[in-house]
Amino acid sequence: MQKAIISVKNLVKKYGDFEAVKGISFDVFEGEIFGLLGPNGAGKSTTLEIIETLRTKTAGEVFVDGFNLDESPNDIKKIIGVQLQTSGYYPALNLTELIHLFAGLYNRNVNALELLDKVNLRDKAKNKFKELSGGQKQRFSIATTLINEPKIIFLDEPTTGLDPQARRNLWELVRDIRSKGTTVIITTHYMDEAEILCDRVAIVDSGTIIALNTPDHLVDELVDSGFERPKEVKKANLEDVFIHLTGKALRDE
Numbered sequence: 001m002q003k004a005i006i007s008v009k010n011l012v013k014k015y016g017d018f019e020a021v022k023g024i025s026f027d028v029f030e031g032e033i034f035g036l037l038g039p040n041g042a043g044k045s046t047t048l049e050i051i052e053t054l055r056t057k058t059a060g061e062v063f064v065d066g067f068n069l070d071e072s073p074n075d076i077k078k079i080i081g082v083q084l085q086t087s088g089y090y091p092a093l094n095l096t097e098l099i100h101l102f103a104g105l106y107n108r109n110v111n112a113l114e115l116l117d118k119v120n121l122r123d124k125a126k127n128k129f130k131e132l133s134g135g136q137k138q139r140f141s142i143a144t145t146l147i148n149e150p151k152i153i154f155l156d157e158p159t160t161g162l163d164p165q166a167r168r169n170l171w172e173l174v175r176d177i178r179s180k181g182t183t184v185i186i187t188t189h190y191m192d193e194a195e196i197l198c199d200r201v202a203i204v205d206s207g208t209i210i211a212l213n214t215p216d217h218l219v220d221e222l223v224d225s226g227f228e229r230p231k232e233v234k235k236a237n238l239e240d241v242f243i244h245l246t247g248k249a250l251r252d253e
């Protein structure tokens with residue numbers, strides 16, 4: 001039996017009269033990569049921000065590593081890492097200085113170069129955030145989630161706008177983080193990404209969870225129901241062609 005590190009029970013969020021989250025319940029297991037999928041406006045960010053202690057809930061219960069959100073939000077803050085809005089970084093500081101700034105906020109001693117190494121950015125240690133490419137910015141913002149050595153990290157659409165090489169590189173990074181025992185919760189609009197990366201996914205629509213299982217199980221269930229693709233599937237797709245032609249290596253972004 002896997003241990004639930006996050007437990008959400010009958011969570012409701014109302015913005016005025018509008019119910020954005022309609023009584024959802026789910027568990028995230030320790031050490032898994034859990035995906036929250038759903039169309040724009042489904043309630044994913046609202047749900048995550050409530051768990052991250054950044055937004056108030058209307059009703060329901062949330063437990064994170066045994067801490068009740070209502071009673072111990074500060075204990076929860078200490079054990080989670082949240083990908084910040086990238087626009088929030090101080091423009092005058094370079095990457096090393098930014099890491100030291102965050103480490104100070106968390107009251108931690110961090111070896112900035114070692115951390116930058118983890119996300120393949122050591123050679124950008126003296127660069128400013130705005131001088132990074134899209135993929136590098138995402139990698140840096142993931143690095144900042146690791147500063148307080150969290151048990152759980154939350155990644156909100158971390159690969160949006162990245163090229164196929166940078167996307168794959170980020171998947172490797174997320175897998176690497178998980179292999180060290182960190183639980184990862186990720187939102188994405190890329191279903192191929194969710195299928196490759198996530199152990200389990202919850203599909204949210206209009207504030208309700210309409211499916212929750214492993215990607216494999218959900219696909220098998222659909223196939224068993226008699227579903228067939230209208231067009232015969234080829235053994236490769238255009239992304240395979242692109243990667244085949246341009247290689248897997250990260251570009252000089």
Ligand SMILES: Nc1ncnc2c1ncn2[C@@H]1O[C@H](COP(=O)(O)OP(=O)(O)OP(=O)(O)O)[C@@H](O)[C@H]1O
Pocket residue numbers: 015020038039040041042043044045046047
């Ligand atoms: N501060 C707010 N005030 C009022 N309504 C809000 C607020 N924040 C979000 N909403 C509404 O709640 C619903 C859920 O929004 P949310 O941002 O959680 O969706 P999402 O699933 O994360 O969408 P996306 O994929 O576009 O990021 C939307 O209809 C949105 O307009």
